[in-house]
Amino acid sequence: MSFASIDFIIFFIVIILGILIIQKFFSNRVKEIFLLLASYFFYGYWDWRFCFLLLFVTVSSYFTAKYKDKKCFYIIGIIIPLVVLGFFKYFNFFLDNVSIIIGHNLGTLNIILPIGISFYTFQALSYVIDVKRGTIEEEKDFVKLALYLSFFPQLVAGPIVRASDFLPQLKEDRKLNAQNFKYGIQLMAFGFFKKIVLADHISIFVDTVFRVPVAFSGYTILLAVLSYSIQIYFDFSGYSDIAIGCAKCLGYDFNKNFNLPFISKNTSEFWRRWHISLGTWIKDYVFYPLLKSNFIQSLNKKCKAIFGKKVGKKIPLYLSMFITWSLVGLWHGSAYTFIVGSGILQFLWIFLEENLEPLAKFITNKLKINRDSVIFKIYQMIRTYLLFSFAMIFFRASSFSNALQVIKGIFTFQKGIKWSFAWSFISMILLLIFTIGAVIKSKKNNEKEIEGYYPIVNLDTVWGLTIFLVVLGLIFGLAFTGEQPFVYFQF
Amino acid sequence: MKKIVVKNGLLRFILSSIIAFIILTLFCVFYYNVPPQNKPLDGTTDYKWKSNTFYSRATEGFALGKTNNDGYVNDYDFNDKTDIDVLIVGSSQMEALEVNMNETTSSLLNKKLKNQNVYNIGISGHYFLNCVSNLESAIKKYNPKKYLIIETSSLTFDDESLIKTINNELEEIPFKANGILGILQQNQFIRLAYKQLRSFIDKKSINDEEDILNINNSSNYNAELLNKLFIKIRNISSKTNIIILYHPSTTIADNGKLILSSESENVEEFKKLCNQNGIDFLDMSDRFKQEYENNYLLPYGFSNTTIGTGHLNKYGHQMIADELFKIIERGK
Known part of the structure; x- marks a missing residue:
């Protein structure tokens, strides 16, 4: 769903109304789940299959950061987003170049480039690296991490938000209010x-x-x-x-x-x-x-x-x-x-x-x-x-x-x-x-x-x-x- | 600026909305100001504009003007004593709301043909067959002494429409100025907002008055039916010379060459049919191509939208006026 569309305006109004109701009657946890589902809906609006890719990157980041002390997990945590990015974005480019070098056309695969892949894979990478470096604590709450990686305003074209900037905000009592x-x-x-x-x-x-x-x-x-x-x-x-x-x-x-x-x-x-x-x-x-x-x-x-x-x-x-x-x-x-x-x-x-x-x-x-x-x-x-x-x-x-x-x-x-x-x-x-x-x-x-x-x-x-x-x-x-x-x- | 404090939020919103609406309406006076539609009782066209009304257009080209007392775009008013020598009927291309009044085909031709009156009843949405449908009424009212010019940008006509036109059964263009719609279209900002909203929903750029030109990939018409139509035109306008003005659509190919829709249309046969019925056929293809190759000028498009497509710009009108003038001079 593009920001510049009637669909987004309707989506945004629904989100605002939903949050207002949740803030009034439910806990912050419900708000997080609501935002997470909304973000996946936003992303899946282009192609629902992309959601599984996003979920895969999220799950891998969550578990590899959890076992950060084990080097192999850390490496897996780095490699998975890179492989996802590399495959979807660069595989055909790689094939083209190999074809030129070996002088034989290897053809290309029919790969659809998932929108925003460069942004959320970078966020996932920085999260895993920051946890390993000790800049931030690993996020124990899967929902919060998933929301950080999929939060719809920045999901498809940035800005590339750092976990150290966003995850603490999820722990605060942030409200949709008139001033904001x-x-x-x-x-x-x-x-x-x-x-x-x-x-x-x-x-x-x-x-x-x-x-x-x-x-x-x-x-x-x-x-x-x-x-x-x-x-x-x-x-x-x-x-x-x-x-x-x-x-x-x-x-x-x-x-x-x-x-x-x-x-x-x-x-x-x-x-x-x-x-x-x-x-x-x-x-x-x-x-x-x-x-x-x-x-x-x-x-x-x-x-x-x-x-x-x-x-x-x-x-x-x-x-x-x-x-x-x-x-x-x-x-x-x-x-x-x-x-x-x-x-x-x-x-x-x-x-x-x-x-x-x-x-x-x-x-x-x-x-x-x-x-x-x-x-x-x-x-x-x-x-x-x-x-x-x-x-x-x-x-x-x-x-x-x-x-x-x-x-x-x-x-x-x-x-x-x-x-x-x-x-x-x-x-x-x-x-x-x-x-x-x-x-x-x-x-x-x-x-x-x-x-x-x-x-x-x-x-x-x-x-x-x-x-x-x-x-x-x-x-x-x-x-x-x-x-x-x-x-x-x-x- | 003095700070106005209105504590009641709803009142503040209403007050602000009213002021904002007035400001936006004023903005539209010069940005997008299309006269309201009127239903002509004489049937010269399916509709016309409100008479003596100022218009402006900056959504495609930049132009200002005023409709005449008859509700069309002309340099002068029409009355029963006006002798018309040349009558132009056609679509928004001849109406020419996108160029200034002194740059339209009719205005330029008027200046060239000294002591002769050129009158233009071109109106948006009136394609060739719509023009023919209304021709009898138009000829009756304006009674052109020397020439009738019918404009078209396409030579493709389906059988059903041709038959309907021959039998005077072609549907009229829906009149949009009745009821609430009519009241709302008096406000230019509402009109602009409606146009934009419709385009947003359709997710395609709709040019003014739904009059975008499409490049036809193939030409198609039934020569027999077309011949009947020409006979009809000839009979309606038996005392005047008739010119069918054809200005093909253009597009720039990847190699920089100009492609004209006439290249894929059956122009020669159309021309032959015209000649058989004593109708002059003016094909603008050569002139368009020549102007592009020699002077890099395109007949369509504007500096604020696209070039090569859309409505005729001032160069396009100039080219057409020149060529029409040549034919009329030759026919003297």
């Missing part, structure tokens, strides 16, 4: 606006241009590329806002998943602000363990011995980064375009930004450019946005040849249809307005870093409620009503 609801419903509205008004409209333009780039002018292709970054931001951050708002309505808190990524001055900062839950997960469970691994440590020693301390220490670091970013790319999809777009190119940008920084400083000093000036910061933001957008060409393209057609179209100033898509400009202007608003707010509050914010109004006042109702009316009136699934569902 008023806040949560506004987050949801904000998310819906991003998704069904902005992202879905842009998708018409981007899809058309990427389908047949040879038909469009260089200007139009460039606009489509720049629009795609904005589309995917509004799509995914919109989904996250709906998920966070939905959980908030029910009394639970999720961390922010996006924090104004387009104000980032370099790619590293960008990824600290973009899909935060994935970034921190990868850092904690892939990058740091890899850096501390025996292989990298011994490589570190060898490189220092050969290349000296300064250069030698960088080689294992960048190798770890390269592996990590490649995995990030692979997480997004089982295709080389994903590995390049959201993995290797991101690594390359970070590598270049870090290593060209001394040269950039030298040039700006020579040219007497004030690096602290607003103009220079804007230049850095635009540069980061352009680099990200360029990488996203591969991410969006159906193949490498498609990506190359897009790039060629831009750089050869290709002649073709000129299409200045209005929703691209509307979205960019709105993004700019909200960003300026966030900058002003952060300055006003003397915040060290510019933080994103939600435009929350007080629904206890006539004007606050009026604004909210107008926004709801606009969302409904302006919404793109065609079929347009959330981009991150496929991951």
Whole structure:
């Protein structure tokens, strides 16, 4: 069941009413079971068979964490989610590659990719690892663990919620109350606006241009590329806002998943602000363990011995980064375009930004450019946005040849249809307005870093409620009503 | 802004809802403002718009305009003394609510044909056969002196509809402005919300007034029945020249070439049948293709929705007006 559907609205109303009744007449335990069943219903709405897979991952995590002291159980606890993910998401990709290597077509299996598999398997993994590391206690209550892994707001497209953040909330007396609801419903509205008004409209333009780039002018292709970054931001951050708002309505808190990524001055900062839950997960469970691994440590020693301390220490670091970013790319999809777009190119940008920084400083000093000036910061933001957008060409393209057609179209100033898509400009202007608003707010509050914010109004006042109702009316009136699934569902 | 405190939650909600509704209605004045429907007593079309009514459209294209005193989209009002030289009948493509009034085929043709009046009674949902059904009444009322132009985007007609049209039995387009529906459609926000809700439920993008063009994969018509229909048209409009304006649907193929629905329709035979009955046939295929290949212009689509599909844009109207002008000039 997609958030952007009438079915979900009906489902959500039923959940709210159900919780209100349960809170009034029954215990917290009933509420947990109700939410668990609702979550499985939500997931099974796509395909009921997926529920068994989710249950399987849950059961394996529950028992392997329970016997965490036995190494084999721990390994099984890690392997099962990985095998599930690997089989459903990467098996055909693996077969394709083996076919190419051996020069014999092995064919592919007809595997349906279960929605949200990358998200809940990651949650299951982090749970087992955290229990083993002693960061959290194993959850003795199966229902609570099952609810953590299947909780419908974050089940299919994140944010990737940590057990340490969510399980304690289940032990508290969290309530659906007016305060939470008023806040949560506004987050949801904000998310819906991003998704069904902005992202879905842009998708018409981007899809058309990427389908047949040879038909469009260089200007139009460039606009489509720049629009795609904005589309995917509004799509995914919109989904996250709906998920966070939905959980908030029910009394639970999720961390922010996006924090104004387009104000980032370099790619590293960008990824600290973009899909935060994935970034921190990868850092904690892939990058740091890899850096501390025996292989990298011994490589570190060898490189220092050969290349000296300064250069030698960088080689294992960048190798770890390269592996990590490649995995990030692979997480997004089982295709080389994903590995390049959201993995290797991101690594390359970070590598270049870090290593060209001394040269950039030298040039700006020579040219007497004030690096602290607003103009220079804007230049850095635009540069980061352009680099990200360029990488996203591969991410969006159906193949490498498609990506190359897009790039060629831009750089050869290709002649073709000129299409200045209005929703691209509307979205960019709105993004700019909200960003300026966030900058002003952060300055006003003397915040060290510019933080994103939600435009929350007080629904206890006539004007606050009026604004909210107008926004709801606009969302409904302006919404793109065609079929347009959330981009991150496929991951 | 002064903070208004209303302690009663229900009262606060009602008050806020009313204010929000007014604001949204005002927004729709410029975003989606379709005139209410009227039932014409003269039968020129199955329905028309409320006369002298401002309209705006930003859901597909950006356009503003005003219906004339007759309830159609024209540069001028109609009265008994108006001499009409060219009458255009057709669907929403000729009605052209998506482009500004001065960019429609009829307006452009009016400017080109100096000292001649072009009058447009194109209305949403009036496809070729609906137009033929209403033709007798339309000719009786407007009595065009020189040309009758009937617009179509498809050359595919089923036998049943052809027979019904020949026998004057074709069903009328359902009139939607009666009763509560009629009252509700006076408010533009309700109208927009209804359109959106219907699309959400259907989970497909419904363009305005259900007038999306589909690419026909195959053409199909019974030549004998079609010939009878043309004889009927010729008899109704015996004193004027008749042009059937055919503008095929377009789509861009994966290799960037423009594909026209005319490529899969039996255009030549249709043209032959027209000529046999003394009807001019204007096929826009070549012009559309030429404009695309030379100037990268597409006749359909807008900057806020899709391109290549949907309604005619200002370039499409311009191309059609040019070609109609050529035929009319040749026929002088």
